[in-house]
Amino acid sequence: MPGLNRRQLLGSLALSAVAGALSSPVFAQCSRASSSCADWSNLKWRPGIEGQRRADLGNGTFLNPIVAGDRPDPTLLRDGDDYYMTHSSFDAYPGLLIWHSKDLVNWRPVTAALKTPIGSVWAPELAKHEGRYYLYIPARFPNRRSIYVIHAPSIEGPWSEPIDLDLPDHIDPGHVVGEDGTRYLFLSGGDRVRLTPDGLAKAGAVEHVYDPWHYPENWVVESFSPEGPKLIRRGDWFYMITAVGGTAGPPTGHMVIVARSRSINGPWENDPGNPIVKTQSVSEKWWSRGHATPFEGPNGQWWMVYHGYENGFWTLGRQTLLEPIEWTKDGWFRPKGGDLSAPLKKPLDLGEQPHGFALSDDFSTDKFGIQWAFYDPAPNEAARVRREGGVLHVKAKGTTPSNCSPIACIAGDQAYRVECDVEVDDGAEAGLLLFYNRRLYAGLGLAPNKLVMHRYGLQRGGRAPQGLGRKCRLRLTNDRNVLTIHTSTDDGKTWEKFGVQMEVSGYHHNVAGDFLSLRPALYAAGKGEARFSNFTYQAL
16 A cells, blocks of 8 residues: 555554454454453343333433434424434334433333325434424435425324425435524535425525535545534524434444534534544444434433444444533533443433333234334235234235335344244235345245245245144244244244244345344235234343
């Protein structure tokens, strides 16, 4: 490498070696257990419902993440003493699950605001203006992309049908009201657009208003990608918080930068401390930290929420993190939570509070939008499903998990087990999966008198246990990215281990794109109908 001295050359070679190793199972194992790497096995979360990890440790402190599992691009709204939050829901419908909290650590679901498919949903913005609630939603079909808005008189809804704002070239809207009362959406790339007073249409052309701060060229990042602008007003200043460095890619890429202006029209002054949040090393607990929203919490203390990948667990997606911040004498703010690997004091201790929800499902009530969602559904996908007597009936569709719109839920634990009774008609194939996207999934399916193994997104026949017919109870155990499968033909009294175990740590965005997570899923392909019952989840 011309122009490099020996030390620089060795450093460059070391970075190349790290880049090649990051996506390997060896690195995932190293990051968890090896004495030569950071060991996070001593971190203890408090078990919640079904043993699911929860941030609240019960002693006035919390340990991130505040919402475990694939909850990226958090947008948070303070509404009096209540806090509401939602996240990117991508190809899952119903989507945009809104969460509620009083203490910022314990969160409960409210409703899924988006019912009508408008494409893959990225980085929405939740806002309230003059008593009405708004969600600004970037979404993309393969041949169409734009930013939409839905609105409601109450956070619980009913939420309107999507309105197209005709913004095909941008993502990640950030809503703000200027000093003269004008409403704006700030957009990716340092652009913005003025809105009509009702917030339901553009009131002008997109304009470029800010050149984001740029990191040194020798930093290890994915790409520049200025996105996720969040605007707040404090005192005489407007603050713009932006993500740069790429969302996934190298763990040290994603970061948080800040600029400020006395007017919403600029000029914008970059924070001399940029970036204020950045993963410095692959040995840290949380990777790719970014897409932050600062806000004033209880008792006048300030916080910010953002997302990050958990060291060794890209498969869980980007999880929601909470960090305290403090304001400096010269009017900037600084994070106070370190690398977020240690417990922090809770913003407000209200005693025992409910958090999360059970993932086990007896299919007696409709949990679509709260727990379950179709992957990449057609407009009439819900017509495939009916519940009757504790059984979920699903009409078969397509030929494989890749084209049958599996029904998935988000898991946030490093190790867990799911079980379900599955029954199929002639011509149908159905089963349990760990599903990432149409190209990458693993699990086991049942067809009459035979099993179908899924691995790498490919499928082949599997040895059928004695007595297998049209019904079988299936069990998937995901133990820190190692999948083990069991089958039972006697309603779970005895179990037979399937002959293939699978290592799935590579089932994530840096391998297959789409910014998703590996999720427990039900699928029904072929013809006829499949029936699911007694779905259970247990964190290990």
